[in-house]
Amino acid sequence: MSKAFLIANKEFMVALRTVAIYFIFAIFLGVVGVIFSSTLFKVGRADLRSLFSVMHLIFLFYIPALTMGTLAREKSSGTFEVLSVSPIRLSSVVWGKFLASWALVFIAMALTLFYLVILVIFGRGIDFGAIACGYLGLLLIGGVYTSVGIFASSIQSNQVLAFVLGLGICALMYIVQFMIPIIPPQFLRIFQFISIDYHYQNFQKGVVDSRDLIYLLSLMTGFNILSELKLKSQNLMSER
Amino acid sequence: MIEVKNLSRKFGELVAVNDISFKIGSGQIVGFLGPNAAGKTTTLRMLIGYLQPTSGEILINGKSIFTHPLESIRQIGYLPESNALYDEMSVYDYLRYMGSLRGLDQAQFETRLDFVIDKCGLKDVISQIIGTLSKGYRQRTGLTQAILHDPPILILDEPTNGLDPNQIFDIRELIFELGSEKTVLISSHIMQEIQAVSDRIMIINRGSIIIDEDKELLVTQLNNRKQLVLELEAGKLALEELIAQIPELEIHRNEQIGEELFLELSAPADIDLKRLVGEHARKHKWLVLSMFIRRHSLEEVFYNLTRNLQKEAPEDSEAGEIEPEETSNEVVEA
Numbered sequence: 001m002s003k004a005f006l007i008a009n010k011e012f013m014v015a016l017r018t019v020a021i022y023f024i025f026a027i028f029l030g031v032v033g034v035i036f037s038s039t040l041f042k043v044g045r046a047d048l049r050s051l052f053s054v055m056h057l058i059f060l061f062y063i064p065a066l067t068m069g070t071l072a073r074e075k076s077s078g079t080f081e082v083l084s085v086s087p088i089r090l091s092s093v094v095w096g097k098f099l100a101s102w103a104l105v106f107i108a109m110a111l112t113l114f115y116l117v118i119l120v121i122f123g124r125g126i127d128f129g130a131i132a133c134g135y136l137g138l139l140l141i142g143g144v145y146t147s148v149g150i151f152a153s154s155i156q157s158n159q160v161l162a163f164v165l166g167l168g169i170c171a172l173m174y175i176v177q178f179m180i181p182i183i184p185p186q187f188l189r190i191f192q193f194i195s196i197d198y199h200y201q202n203f204q205k206g207v208v209d210s211r212d213l214i215y216l217l218s219l220m221t222g223f224n225i226l227s228e229l230k231l232k233s234q235n236l237m238s239e240r
Numbered sequence: 241m242i243e244v245k246n247l248s249r250k251f252g253e254l255v256a257v258n259d260i261s262f263k264i265g266s267g268q269i270v271g272f273l274g275p276n277a278a279g280k281t282t283t284l285r286m287l288i289g290y291l292q293p294t295s296g297e298i299l300i301n302g303k304s305i306f307t308h309p310l311e312s313i314r315q316i317g318y319l320p321e322s323n324a325l326y327d328e329m330s331v332y333d334y335l336r337y338m339g340s341l342r343g344l345d346q347a348q349f350e351t352r353l354d355f356v357i358d359k360c361g362l363k364d365v366i367s368q369i370i371g372t373l374s375k376g377y378r379q380r381t382g383l384t385q386a387i388l389h390d391p392p393i394l395i396l397d398e399p400t401n402g403l404d405p406n407q408i409f410d411i412r413e414l415i416f417e418l419g420s421e422k423t424v425l426i427s428s429h430i431m432q433e434i435q436a437v438s439d440r441i442m443i444i445n446r447g448s449i450i451i452d453e454d455k456e457l458l459v460t461q462l463n464n465r466k467q468l469v470l471e472l473e474a475g476k477l478a479l480e481e482l483i484a485q486i487p488e489l490e491i492h493r494n495e496q497i498g499e500e501l502f503l504e505l506s507a508p509a510d511i512d513l514k515r516l517v518g519e520h521a522r523k524h525k526w527l528v529l530s531m532f533i534r535r536h537s538l539e540e541v542f543y544n545l546t547r548n549l550q551k552e553a554p555e556d557s558e559a560g561e562i563e564p565e566e567t568s569n570e571v572v573e574a
Contacts, residue, residue, distance in 0.1 A: 003341060006337070006340050006341060007341075010329075010337050013333075014326065014328050014329060017328060018328065077322075077324045078320060078322035078323075078324030079324040079325065079326060080290075080324075081285070081288075081290055081318075081320040081322065081324065082318070082320060082324060082325075082338070082382075082385065083341075084288060084289065084290040084313075085288050085290075085313060085316060085317070085318040085386075086313065086338070086341035086342050087310040087311075087313050087314050087341075087342065087343065088310075088341055089310075
């Protein structure tokens with residue numbers, strides 16, 4: 001596992017050294033800011049609900065873009081071959097990449113705390129518990145999307161295709177919520193279970209339910225295991 | 241020590257490596273030679289555990305790499321053919337990262353680093369970003385990465401790829417130096433390179449090892465026939481007289497261009513062909529314009545071997561494309 005942290009550390013440092021990541025942060029913050037200010041000043045509501053839902057929507061694009069290169073680039077450029085001469089396991093590679101990308105998601109979310117500060121200054125009667133839960137839930141959802149993105153990256157050697165695939169899977173989990181009103185009631189439970197938003201509702205209300213935690217954490221682990229298996233099936237370092 | 245038993249690898253229908261076996265002891269530099277697409281890189285990738293063989297066994301120091309993957313990979317330093325590096329990192333950071341993945345702590349790393357960057361001549365570019373390096377420095381960075389953790393086994397896939405002649409010379413010196421204590425396996429499609437550094441030569445073609453021989457032995461075997469090349473003017477050749485004198489004589493070329501005649505003869509090495517032909521020339525009043533012995537180079541043999549095999553099996557020619565190297569014939573005596 002310590003090797004996973006080594007890989008994560010390197011990936012994270014390299015990512016922070018690219019200019020692109022700051023552009024992404026800036027755009028993210030900008031879009032979130034526009035939505036935030038419109039709810040705060042026009043509607044006059046002192047909460048971060050709309051902010052959370054828009055962040056969730058942005059994550060659908062932002063995270064696959066962040067993760068598309070993780071494994072795809074290693075495979076297409078051939079650096080995977082050098083990596084394979086090191087005594088590391090494939091799981092360390094996958095988890096290392098996952099942790100690094102997730103940390104970037106974390107940073108992006110931490111930047112939005114700036115808006116929370118504005119809220120504290122101008123707002124009254126703020127439910128800090130609900131906001132903290134909202135952040136926690138969104139962070140976990142970010143983790144799920146990160147592992148999905150890495151899984152897509154493990155399937156495709158082409159970064160653009162990896163992005164499209166990652167976006168596709170994430171979007172599928174996202175849009176299930178809109179199908180809930182129109183499906184027959186006997187399937188309701190299944191669709192609710194699949195819908196990532198359904199699980200997020202509780203967090204937004206300020207409730208941390210262990211079922212939701214387990215759901216999100218097992219999705220993360222599951223997709224990471226799938227990535228590892230995918231790499232194994234491609235015969236890359238398959239004995240490890 | 242590397243031991244390979246009945247190793248095969250198929251890519252769909254294509255058999256890239258077909259049932260090869262060999263054993264390499266320590267302190268040996270083995271040249272792994274073959275035309276492009278002969279199966280060199282596939283074999284090497286299997287040795288490091290990057291690619292899974294279809295069948296067969298690979299033992300590193302007596303232990304199977306499939307049951308002891310992490311243990312055996314610690315023994316190996318590898319320079320891939322593509323020499324892929326992380327372009328956005330600096331040379332130092334890259335080496336530090338690679339070192340830590342292989343379990344070197346900061347102190348061990350610093351001591352090794354001084355040694356390897358000195359050996360590979362990376363001092364000037366140590367803090368430069370890899371993406372900005374020239375091809376030669378990139379190659380050296382790759383090589384540094386391979387020897388960084390001081391592995392007893394070195395597997396180098398076309399190590400002098402893209403280097404200028406001076407750098408090639410330096411790298412050869414380095415390989416030679418490393419070879420005294422390590423097991424080194426170098427692949428190349430360039431004959432001179434293998435001839436220059438290795439003790440033992442393995443030639444692979446179309447997935448099979450066709451020659452696995454000590455270099456010195458191979459060179460002697462190659463030179464068991466002498467070839468004499470002549471350019472002359474003469475009224476009468478009387479070659480039948482010469483054949484009567486040397487029954488093993490073979491005539492490879494007998495061609496008249498203008499006034500001049502071109503002859504190429506060969507005979508076993510123990511026959512003094514020069515003297516016999518010389519005497520014959522004097523007797524028949526030849527005007528000899530040039531006469532020299534052509535010695536077979538390994539390259540020529542490599543070329544003939546791989547090409548002949550291809551002629552024999554032309555039905556699936558995609559498996560072994562030959563890049564004909566210019567055959568350089570060593571002129572020994574004029």
